Amino acid sequence: MALLADEQVTAGRKDLSAVSAVESEELIKSLPDWAIVKEDDVDKLKREYRFNDYLTLLALTKKIGNIAEQVNHHPVIITEWGKVTVLWWTHTIAGLHRNDFIMAARCDRAAMLVSAP
Numbered sequence: 001m002a003l004l005a006d007e008q009v010t011a012g013r014k015d016l017s018a019v020s021a022v023e024s025e026e027l028i029k030s031l032p033d034w035a036i037v038k039e040d041d042v043d044k045l046k047r048e049y050r051f052n053d054y055l056t057l058l059a060l061t062k063k064i065g066n067i068a069e070q071v072n073h074h075p076v077i078i079t080e081w082g083k084v085t086v087l088w089w090t091h092t093i094a095g096l097h098r099n100d101f102i103m104a105a106r107c108d109r110a111a112m113l114v115s116a117p
Contacts, residue, residue: 005106014092
């Protein structure tokens with residue numbers, strides 16, 4: 001089975017369907033450091049990446065911004081001392097789409113690259 005991060009992202013349209021609760025539970029298993037949270041009555045994927053130096057945090061923020069821009073699907077990214085918090089959801093459907101899980105997996109890949117020696 002292909003890695004989630006390698007899957008294609010579907011263009012964001014209003015006719016996209018949110019993943020079902022069953023699909024969501026299955027997909028989150030491949031993202032063990034992510035959580036599904038409800039904010040403003042919308043399901044979102046959330047993860048905090050922790051590093052001890054600010055330049056690594058900025059590098060991760062930039063990498064995530066670049067991968068988001070490539071597919072025109074953008075998260076909330078909060079960069080502060082010690083951590084970067086990322087939230088994914090699909091705005092047009094006010095919920096989670098498979099794209100969000102794919103992008104979360106791509107964030108994890110980006111984090112491995114910035115933390116590699």
